[in-house]
Amino acid sequence: MAALEDEFTLSSGVLSAGPDGLLGVEQSNKTDQFLVTDRGRTVVLYKVSDQKPLGSWSVKQGQLITCSAVCNFQTGEYVVVHDNKVLRIWNNEDVNLDKVFKATLSAEVHKIHSVRGTEPVLLFKEGAVRGLEALLAEPQQEIEAVLSDGEVIRWTKLFMVFRHPVLIFITEKHGNYFVYVHMVNSHTLSKYTLLRGQEEKSVIQSFTASVDRKFISVMSLSSDGCVYETLIPVYPTDPEENQRVVSSLLLRAVVSGSAPSGVALTVLDRDHVAVLGSPLSASKECLSVWNIKFQTLQTSKELPQGTSGQLWYYGENLLMLHGQSLTVIPYKCEVSSLAGALGKLKHSHDPGIQVMPPFVNWEASQGDGLGSQHAEQPRRILRRRKIEVSSQPAVPPSKQLLTTIMKDSEKHIEMELRKFLAVKTPDFHAIVGDLVTGLLGRCQVEPSFCPRNCLVQLIQTHVLSYSLCPGLMEMAVKKTDVQLLQLCLQRFPDIPESVTCACLKIFLSIGDDSLHQAEIDMESVFDYGDSVQGDNVAAPVDVLQNGFSPEGDTCLSCCQEVPAKPQDAAAATPTCPVTPQRAALLNAILHSGYSEAFLLPHLKDIPAQHITILDWICLLLDANFTVVVMIPEAKRLLISLYKFVKSQISVYSELNKIEVSFRELQKLNQEKNNRGLYSIEVLELF
């Protein structure tokens, strides 16, 4: 399953990310390092695992970097262009960009491309392409104009196809798009006109491409919110002629076209694309991963501070600007297996998705607090230092807080807790555990005491586990506090099956009105229409389909296509008995670690009226498989499977016939051979 892991932020102090975002993020020759170029004067080299910059270079005041810096993988040097024409080459030891190698070119550079296995390739604004070495040999060489007047390069990318660099760039002129494929080594250029169907009116907002053996697949995200795909041959049949390529719809309505800061699209692997932008109904921006084969949304992550509409993907990291900071979201797609789907591989589905290791790592916590799990850690360290300097309490803050918990009012505790949580102390795990135990202890003594907010905060520290505070879930079960239970299910790695089952019973039996009041985390039922939230039976008309089916938008196809997300099914099938809130809660159960062998015995006690819900969940699971068999790639497999099963059946029936015949023959044979218990026979030996 494709999954986004928890994000972390690269310190952005040295970067000046303007409203237009960054100029570019490029890979360095070490897998973990990236060159980030802002729209001003600075290039920063980041090491992602350390979350910190390794080096930073700036051009002189008054100069402006115009192309994002790249790494020359063959030499390990960095190359950048400033003021459109000035080429600079330097390496890690250099401090001042002003003193490094400089070459002034005769034409304006659009972009420098560098990929492993070849020298950097420069694309000029007029459409000419040069390798770096050839250019350095004669910097002032004449650069021809390839593009016509008014034709602007919109997007460009360099691929290695069978060890040959191929540069593709897309230009726009008067709302028409042209695709150029330039074979760098042979200097052959082919031009294609991009024909677009009904979507002609919309503006293409983002491109991405991947290369297969023979085709470059260019995907574009249009302002209508849909993703289109265009296949362009790598080796043109006739390079001279102006050819046409047609784009076809790949994914329908993945984002709203009118995002304030634009949208971005990038291919992750053969089956997945990442889309940055705001979903149709929600206003907050999201990073979502779509499966183009099944046309389903795999996962998504809200980016509430907004983005610059730029998205880079290198290695396993998605990089983007989130607010003012450069954010890295690791993306993992593990090959799913049937065993995994059946819940047999309980823990194998990437453990990294959890922020905390399944069990508390005491050794790590004794060292420097919370390790590197938290994105804003560098900032926090600074803040902590400040606080420590300003108020050095005589009593450890945890002790103080514990006494507060024992005596003070809820509000005061909450305030103190917030203060405490802002500072991460070395033995944080133990203290948080103590705090929860303290709070629960007071709850038992004082029934009126209900420190819900404190508990929510503490659970969200990610350091708690079921075994650390077993009383917590018991209390939540007793109080039927679904929100707390959901949080626990999401955060605790070690919930026993019986408790999971108790939660399931509560989630199934709780009334809808109480669900409406509860603040349930709806992230798992990534939402499309508020109308669905208000009423569990929504008119299907309002709901945009996720994916499309060329055969027609029958209701059947849409329920089959959107199985994974319960609210989609809720919207599409008017009879769905589950409200989104309940669906979110059920998802929390489904996502928690359980094994069916243990859970099933508990499920037998579920009352009859809830069985329908279970049936419905089963239907959903079935639908998932239906989707698998509906995809065109599966058709051949299905046909051969069908043939195979058919032949197996006939083989078996023949075998049965043969067996019966043999039995009869054996009987006859026995009768023939049955010479009684005694006989005298003649035998001749030869």
Add this chain to the structure above:
Amino acid sequence: MGEFKVHRVRFFNYVPSGIRCVAYNNQSNRLAVSRTDGTVEIYNLSANYFQEKFFPGHESRATEALCWTEGQRLFSAGLNGEIVEYDLQALNVKYAMDAFGGPIWSMTASPSGSQLLVGCEDGSVKLFQITPDKIQFERNFDRQKSRILSLSWHPSGTHIAAGSIDYISVFDVKSGSAIHKMIVDRQYMGVSKRKCIVWGVAFLSDGTVISVDSAGKVQFWDSATGTLVKSHPIANADVLSIAVADQEDSFVVGTAEGTVFHFQLVSVTSNSSEKQWVRTKPFQHHTHDVRTVAHSPTALISGGTDTHLVIRPLMEKVEVKNYDAALRKITFPHRCLISCSKKRQLLLFQFAHHLELWRLGSTVATGKNGDILPLSKNADHLLHLKTKGPENIICSCISSCGSWIAYSTASRFFLYRLNYEHDNISLKRVSKMPAFLRSALQILFSEDSKKLFVASNQGSLHVIQLLEGSFKHLHAFQPQSGTVEAMCLLAVSPDGNWLAASGTSAGVHVYNVKQLKLHCTVPAYNFPVTALAIAPNTNNLVIAHSDQQVFEYSIPDKQYTEWSRAVQKQGFHHLWLQRDTPITHIGFHSKRPMHILLHDAYMFCIIDKSLPLPNDKTLLYNPLPPTSESDVVRRRTAHAFKISKIYKPLLFMELLDEGTLVAVERPLDDIIAQLPPPIKKKKFGT
């Protein structure tokens, strides 16, 4: 070769007892097998799976457990509450000791082989220390509520697992207290059984306990926490037995449906170090309950109610893919249960608790090959002689003239004198047998019925002169000093001058009966002797070994004959050596001095020493009579081995006179018909 009249006998109503336990000894590569009638057999797996020793059964001594301990000592325990040690040299029971815990259901030796543990009906687990000549009760473990059906020792010797009804206990050996009680689920496929019997447990060195139970499950438990780790439902009926390989990378279980499943520890993915137990191969070699299984380093061994002992070599463990890698199915004992009086045409059948005497019929008709001749007189059942006491018959013999019958049990020797008056037969027991004739391993009458030779289990050979109605002890050949090895096979020359005797390993001794002294010892050979006979006139001793070699040794010359040397020089035909049942009887007729009759369970062969030996290119066995071939071709292809596979399974064959053979067959179908019906299973499920 000529024409024979064959008395084809199928009225020997012999049914082998079901197999209850098997125990494999790695050091000696021997397999001990116990049957439901209390018989214990020892198979030498290095000697072509030959059954080299056996201990006669006893009505009250139903063995439930069998195990080897240090120094290759063999113990059994059973429902009479006794632990029995066997003397593998003298072939008798060394001692039996009551464990005072009621019927014993299970027994296991400690990993060091110095302690024995028994599980009793009263729920007690008793620890015995094995001393050099006995065993000594040491202490009881914590008593459980119900009978202990299975036991397994942790390889380190610190803990044991005990399977009972509905639960498994884990004991600490030092304290003797139960540290865990693991409850086994009674349910199977939704059906709750009344009880779940843990038929077998196996303790692995990593602390995993594997259990098999009556609900058809194979389950893995963590003994440290007492929790169920994994459950494999494998059968609709009981899983009765389990055996683990010494390397702990594979184990085998047997079910009541006759299926044997092989489980192996295999890597989860091709290059990961994480391993899991996977059910790899099902084997269906049995029709009835597989009561017991064993795991040798190279083979899976199973046995059960259907009386077959099945040895299934693991192809991946067999280094040389020769005939040894083939499946072995051993059904019949490797010794002769039938003796024959040539003069009176009588057959004496030996059963566990009685003897039957039959007279063969006769015909006056003649016919050609394959004809069934009309009987002028049918076969008669003359005598049914029941033993007294609970002990099984070890051996029996009828004299050539038909007037003497002798048989022996483990503690008593019986000699009868028979008188024939027309159709009447009278039987008179010869009383006052001497004390040294308490128990015989083999009995033989001389050709003239004047002498009786008895091999006692003390290693001595007694020569007794028979007079009308009484006897006289002539001599006892004592074993060579220092050996107590029992003699199992005897042969006397037709002139009565020579007696050959063979033990299980010490070679063949030839005694001069006239002078009452040891004449010579045939050079030792690596493989045990399976049959012995002395030819008339020439006094050549013919010896068959378990590796299918046949030697001819001239007693007067004290050396191998020319023919035998020629055979050894050329070597036997490969198909002859690949036969998988031993030769159990060798016969001659005085009028055909060049002919040797040999038979195993699936063929008989008359070797004509005057003809050339077959080489590997010759067709050894040609079932079709020559039809259109010219005499030249026939002469060219004629070779010494005249083989017929018409009669099978063949338990006995003898030349009654020059042109008459008697063949005793025991068709498997007749045995199956006497077994309880098996659990029905659909072969081709559709």
